[in-house]
Amino acid sequence: MEFHLYKQVVAKRILLSHHVIIQALIWYARGSNSTSSCRTIEKSSREIYWQYQDSPVLNVITSTGYPVWKSPFPTVIVCNHNVVYKSNSKRVIEILRNSDMNETDIDDFLNSLSYLIACDDCLERAAEFDLKKMSDMYNILGGFGYDLSKLMKELAHPCKNMLKKCKWQGTEISCETFKLVKTSLGYCCAFNYFGTKDEQTSNDEPFHTGGAGLGSGLSITINIESSEYISTTKSVPGVTVFTHSGYKYPQVGIQYTSLTAGQIISFALEQSVFQSDSDIVRLTPDSRGCLFEHESELNWTNIYNSQTCFNECKANYIENICNCIPFYYPITDNKRACSFSDIPCLIHNNKKIVNLMLSDDKEGDIEFMHRNGIKHPEFCYCLPNCNEVAYGLNDEKKRM
Numbered sequence: 228m229e230f231h232l233y234k235q236v237v238a239k240r241i242l243l244s245h246h247v248i249i250q251a252l253i254w255y256a257r258g259s260n261s262t263s264s265c266r267t268i269e270k271s272s273r274e275i276y277w278q279y280q281d282s283p284v285l286n287v288i289t290s291t292g293y294p295v296w297k298s299p300f301p302t303v304i305v306c307n308h309n310v311v312y313k314s315n316s317k318r319v320i321e322i323l324r325n326s327d328m329n330e331t332d333i334d335d336f337l338n339s340l341s342y343l344i345a346c347d348d349c350l351e352r353a354a355e356f357d358l359k360k361m362s363d364m365y366n367i368l369g370g371f372g373y374d375l376s377k378l379m380k381e382l383a384h385p386c387k388n389m390l391k392k393c394k395w396q397g398t399e400i401s402c403e404t405f406k407l408v409k410t411s412l413g414y415c416c417a418f419n420y421f422g423t424k425d426e427q428t429s430n431d432e433p434f435h436t437g438g439a440g441l442g443s444g445l446s447i448t449i450n451i452e453s454s455e456y457i458s459t460t461k462s463v464p465g466v467t468v469f470t471h472s473g474y475k476y477p478q479v480g481i482q483y484t485s486l487t488a489g490q491i492i493s494f495a496l497e498q499s500v501f502q503s504d505s506d507i508v509r510l511t512p513d514s515r516g517c518l519f520e521h522e523s524e525l526n527w528t529n530i531y532n533s534q535t536c537f538n539e540c541k542a543n544y545i546e547n548i549c550n551c552i553p554f555y556y557p558i559t560d561n562k563r564a565c566s567f568s569d570i571p572c573l574i575h576n577n578k579k580i581v582n583l584m585l586s587d588d589k590e591g592d593i594e595f596m597h598r599n600g601i602k603h604p605e606f607c608y609c610l611p612n613c614n615e616v617a618y619g620l621n622d623e624k625k626r627m
Contacts, residue, residue, distance in 0.1 A: 297500075298435075298498065298500060298616045299419060299433035299434065299435055299473055299616070300419050300433070300434045300435060300436050300444065300445070301419065301470045301471060301472060301473065301496060301498075301616075301618045302417055302418065302419050302420045302421075302422070302470060302471055302472065302473040302477070303417070303418040303419065303445055303447075303468070303470050304408075304410055304415050304416070304417050304418075304420075304468065304469050304470065304477050305389070305390070305405070305415060305416045305417075305447070305449065305466050305467075305468055306410060306412040306413070306415035306416075306460075306466060306467045306468075307384035307389055307415075307451070307452075307465075307466050308456075308459045308460050308461040308463070308464060308465050308466065308467065308485075309384050309452075309453075309455065309456040309457065309458065309459050309460075309464070310340055310341045310344065310379065310382065310383065310384070310413050310414075310458050310459070310460060311337050311338075311340055311341070311382045311456075311457035311458035312382060312383065312384045312385060312388075312452075312455050312457070313454075313455045313456070313457050314455060315381060315382050315383075315385070316337060316382055316457060318381075319337075319368065319373075319378070319381075319382065320333055320337075322367065322368060322371055323336070323364055323367060323368070326364075326367045328364060328367070332357075332360055332364065333364070335356055335357070335360070335361070336360075336361055336364045336365075337382075337457050337458055338356075338457065338458045339353055339356045339361055339458070339567075340378075340379065340382065340458050341413075341458040341459055341460050343375070343379075343413075343553075343554065343555075343565075343566075344411065344412050344413045344460060344555055345411040345412070345479075345553065345555060346460065350570055350573050350574050350577060351574065353567070353570055354570055354571070354574060356567075358567050358568070358570060358571075361567040362566065362567040362568045365378075365566050365567055374564055375554040375564040375565070375566050376409075376554050376558060376564055379413055379414055379554060380407065380414050383407060383413065383414035384452070384455070385407075386402065386403075386405045386406075386407055386416035387402065387403065388450065388452060388455075389416065389449055389450055389451070389452065389466075390402035390405055390416060390447055390448075390449060390450075391448045391449065391450045392447065392448040393405070393445070393446070393447050393448075394445070394446040394447075395434065395444075395445055395446075396436065396437075396443055396444070397446075402447070404418060404419075405417060405418050406420060406426070408420055408422070408423075408426070408477065409477075409554075409555050409556065409557060410476075410477035410478070410479070410555060411477065411478045411479050411555055412460065412467060412479055412555070413460075413555055415477070417477065418434075418445060419433055419434045419473050420473050420477070421433065421473045421474055421530070422473065422474055422475055422476050422477060422527075422528065422532075422535065423476070423527050423528055423557050424527065424528060424529055427528065427529050427530060433473060441493070444496075449466060449486070451464050451465060451466065451487075451488050453488070461485065463487055464487065464488060465485055465486050465487040465488065466485070466486050467479065467483055467484070467485045467486075468483060468484055468485075468486065469483035469484075469620075470496065470618055470620060471617075471618060472532070472615065472616050472617065472618070474520075474528070474530050474532050474535075475532040475534040475535050476527065476528075476532075476534060476535040476538045476539075476556075476557070478534060478538060483620075484620075495620075495621045496618045496619065496620060496621075497618065497619035497620075497621070498616060498617075498618055499616070499617045499618070499619070500615075500616050501612065501613075501614060501615045501616070501617070502614055503515070503517065503519075503613035503614055507613070512610055513610075515613070516587065516610065516611065517610050517611045517612060517613035518531050518533075518610045518611075518612065518613060519531070519612075519613045519614065520612070520613075520614065525539055526539060526557075526559050526560070527539050527557045527559070531612065532612060532615075533585075533587075533609045533610065533611050533612055536607070536609035537585045537607050537609050538556065539556075540583075540607035540608075540609065541580070541583055541607065542556040544580065544583055544605060544607070545565070545573070545576075545580060546562060548572070548576050548579070549565065549569050549572040549573055549576065550563070550569075550572075551563045551564060551565035551566070551569045552564060552565060553565050579605065582605075583605050583606075583607060584605070584606050584607065585606075585607050585609055586606040586607065586608055586609075587608070587609065587610050587611055589606050589608045592606065593606070
């Protein structure tokens with residue numbers, strides 16, 4: 228599996244200053260002396276002035292040849308379809324056996340754990356199990372110091388076993404550069420990840436690449452280890468791979484791919500760089516329509532990111548209605564992870580949770596919905612990043 232950059236596009240936010248507006252009016256007026264022209268100029272002056280007052284920032288495309296080394300290489304996330312590694316489940320099984328739980332119930336408990344991640348029908352499938360028995364076994368494990376985060380981390384597919392060979396720019400490196408991190412698919416292995424405070428306080432430096440094309444990025448060889456499968460997120464053994472900026476919470480979006488045994492894949496990444504002129508920092512965030520990295524007031528991260536803001540807002544919304552937070556989110560301040568006893572509440576409120584919307588203009592979005600007769604759901608207000616790097620994904624698969 229190989230990841231490399233192949234294209235860069237740069238967009239920039241610039242501040243429309245008063246002297247730029249004056250210059251534009253002078254240029255527009257040049258050569259016009261008639262009364263009608265003067266009236267036209269007066270009208271245009273008002274229009275340009277109020278446009279400036281309403282939106283003093285302009286987005287422009289400035290380059291398609293931005294040096295790739297100026298931005299960190301993206302995060303690469305590898306998630307095994309198995310969330311319970313057989314060799315890591317021995318202690319949990321022993322505790323439950325010693326607590327007089329039968330083998331069938333223990334098997335059901337381990338199998339049900341894959342339904343606690345984020346997916347379309349996971350909660351409904353989890354509810355097919357005897358939730359009281361599942362809760363009883365979870366409570367037994369709680370007496371031995373387990374919460375859901377600790378349990379899922381201990382049972383997760385180990386990165387050191389799944390990643391057999393790693394190369395950076397053609398040179399073999401230790402696969403220990405991958406960290407076990409929380410994602411919407413549970414615990415996964417991440418390269419070049421700095422999305423939460425724990426990773427941001429480490430001494431690790433982001434990887435940068437000096438060029439584009441094959442051999443200039445990351446290459447990894449994966450051992451799926453289907454013999455270790457107990458509880459799976461998909462019907463076929465394999466991995467799900469996705470990539471994005473290293474400073475956001477790993478949420479599987481539309482850009483991901485799944486691999487099965489015997490496949491080779493090459494990813495070509497299109498890098499889009501969004502920059503803001505230093506002049507716009509003097510505007511308020513609402514006026515400029517974005518936040519800089521240092522303006523974060525989030526609990527999960529010291530480096531602001533709109534996608535992380537949205538997920539943190541969603542986690543807080545779930546906590547408000549169900550008094551718990553899904554384990555795959557960063558859990559701070561002694562908050563409680565959702566477990567089997569919370570599944571009925573999560574199912575009952577699932578429509579509200581799914582319809583929670585990201586907005587960078589809450590009042591404007593509510594007015595739009597009222598005007599168009601749309602019943603608006605709850606909003607999470609998160610401004611875009613003033614500076615951001617986004618990645619498009621193109622992949623090519625072939626059999627070994």
